[in-house]
Amino acid sequence: xxxxxxxxxxxxxxxxxxxxxxxxxxxxxxxxxxxxxxxxxxxxxxxxxxxxxxxxxxxxxxxxxxxxxxxxxxxxxxxxxxxxxxxxxxxxxxxxxxxxxxxxxxxxxxx
Amino acid sequence: xxxxxxxxxxxxxxxxxxxxxxxxxxxxxxxxxxxxxxxxxxxxxxxxxxxxxxxxxxxxxxxxxxxxxxxxxxxxxxxxxxxxxxxxxxxxxxxxxxxxxxxxxxxxxx
Numbered sequence: 001x002x003x004x005x006x007x008x009x010x011x012x013x014x015x016x017x018x019x020x021x022x023x024x025x026x027x028x029x030x031x032x033x034x035x036x037x038x039x040x041x042x043x044x045x046x047x048x049x050x051x052x053x054x055x056x057x058x059x060x061x062x063x064x065x066x067x068x069x070x071x072x073x074x075x076x077x078x079x080x081x082x083x084x085x086x087x088x089x090x091x092x093x094x095x096x097x098x099x100x101x102x103x104x105x106x107x108x109x110x111x
Numbered sequence: 112x113x114x115x116x117x118x119x120x121x122x123x124x125x126x127x128x129x130x131x132x133x134x135x136x137x138x139x140x141x142x143x144x145x146x147x148x149x150x151x152x153x154x155x156x157x158x159x160x161x162x163x164x165x166x167x168x169x170x171x172x173x174x175x176x177x178x179x180x181x182x183x184x185x186x187x188x189x190x191x192x193x194x195x196x197x198x199x200x201x202x203x204x205x206x207x208x209x210x211x212x213x214x215x216x217x218x219x220x221x
Contacts (some may be wrong), residue, residue, distance in 0.1 A: 035211075092154075099145065
């Protein structure tokens with residue numbers, strides 16, 4: 001079965017650079033979520049989209065933005081990167097109140 | 112957000128059943144009880160969810176107390192591959208997002 005696809009798997013950026021993470025949800029899933037997981041931390045909710053509209057917002061810094069496109073894939077744009085942005089970034093998708101399916105994540109390292 | 116309380120860690124022997132407890136005394140009538148797990152170096156994985164009645168699937172069973180203030184995730188026969196952090200999460204039916212708490216780190220002893 002198709003899963004949630006995230007790219008790239010690994011990304012190394014320098015401070016103050018920008019990064020774009022991509023997420024391709026499971027076909028027919030109508031909601032996409034982004035989570036950030038720092039080293040030794042639990043996943044933190046960033047933002048979600050339902051039918052291409054932002055549906056909820058969590059602890060997402062103003063330097064980050066996200067959108068969902070007409071083909072339902074989503075991108076998380078991160079600017080003015082800081083060392084503290086180094087983390088695993090997970091995307092998940094779901095259909096109504098069933099469980100989420102998470103991708104394998106993108107490991108972002110800011111140096 | 113309604114909160115859950117779980118033990119920080121638990122140990123179990125391989126091939127034995129594991130009962131992972133979760134307290135959620137402030138649960139509301141519209142909260143579903145969800146369980147996820149996260150294996151090392153992987154994304155979280157959905158395990159099971161329920162509202163009032165006990166639930167079974169191929170991965171686990173979920174036993175929900177009659178007053179819904181607690182629940183137990185049951186792994187019927189633990190394997191080394193079940194070693195993970197298990198998260199008990201309340202998800203309001205009116206709210207899309209799930210919020211991860213601290214979870215229980217389950218160690219499986221060979």
